[in-house]
Amino acid sequence: YVRVPMADVAPMLAPEGVDDESLLFLTDILPTGWQGAEHCEIKGGEVIAVWGAGPVGLFAIQSAKIMGAERIIAIDTVPERLALARTYGATDIIDYAKEDVFERIKEISKGEGADGVIDCVGMEASAGHGVASLVNTIQEKLTSTERPYALMEAIKAVRPCGIVSVPGVYGGPIPVNMGMIVQKGLTMKSGQTHVKRYLETLTKLIQEGKIDMTSMITHRSTNLADGPDLYKTFRDKKDGCVKVVFHPN
Template structure:
């Protein structure tokens, strides 16, 4: 089969590889009809994620048709149309029982490697480094799905792939980000980053009762998308001061909730970004603190900081003193996707949201290397790339 493989920083290629097979009785194999490039994939592409090995198949936003099931699989049959969440979860450990699926105790075969770095291991993830399992990813023609009774959700309606594909990651991720912001009716919420996760965080914040959502970015296409597909106000951080504007719209209090939908490869404006760029060049830190610094500064006293943006290592310059003295609550984590699949599919089927609005580019799998570059560099107005194997 054809699959996109990581060879080195900035080097991904579509290669011929063996088709996956059932390895455990709880496995299924799907033929992929649609997949996508995620902002988190860029952390691999740009060399920010430890644990990558040459030849790894990447990608973690797949859907398709079940072509084979293991002998112990009870909920899926050949021919079922499914969306596969990026988190791999056993469904039986203590964390899965608490619906903390991205913290599954059993699904990462390389848990010891992750524990050495983090203290404990989170769940295994599709296509996302050997530290998190080394599982083959979904930017391919076929995918082996472990714990198939726990992950995939069947889509029985005739909705096109582009309306349901993003249940695999970015729609639940944006929704959990908004949920983690502890939104109450009438709140003001600020969202840093208007990429795909940010777009869904904006819409989810409105669904959860935010009266005012302010979206922050510097890319015109992303700011326009936030403005056109929601009621968000927008800030271009390169043309105006974010803190001053947020204080102005909140009568000096600051937003009730602040969402960092950017993560490790954040860009900043001003002297601090110049200093941190120098540190990056000397390999003094892996993650960039610009968004977190600004969000902590802007958030109202006693407010909540939600961090769905993926961070991969350590950083200098995190404002711990401000965080503590302002009494902020911080909620983070990879998304517990399985928790959200049924209710969010229902919202799509009811017409409350059409997730396909984020797709700006749709191409064949063979064009994936080219589209990684387009997506990373935000060329041609690129916000989200959907691939069709």
């Protein structure tokens, strides 16, 4: 038996003819990516940059494409994820380990900056981007996983009066360049995902085949005992791992 809090509100009847894996990501990562893109107020023709081509980032890319973005920039360094980003609608790929993200976005946007930027990385953005010297007195009190490299890069790369969308998760206080936010007149949007709000819309898009739900599943298991090892594989981005799904017996 399973106890389901708010069972009169939260559960959704699964539509007939749709397999479990095609509905599984409605519980979190698909609505998160959708909300991240929706926060950018895409009307059509925009340049949207997405930091992180993990599962949420990949859904943000698909969502931005559906909403009508003209150029969608995927920023990551894992080859398998960047390849998926291209198939999901990214028009431009930036491997941050090989090129300057800010300069490339300036080139793509003809010097203006992206209309909207989406930080799908959050507190896992601990890879060095040459900004560790910023606000050292604050950063010395933070763990390395709480230094917002992706967020600072996004704030820098968005155009004046643009939108910074943050579906990525942060824990505790972080140093942010508030001066740049104010001087550029930026709008920042974040928050826990409103999953229930999007279920009907996204289910319809899945049924219409407009969202690719399952090709990002790279690892499957029927044994829950594999969980710790597969989580490490996902965390360390090994073996081409993008998403793990369990089908326990």
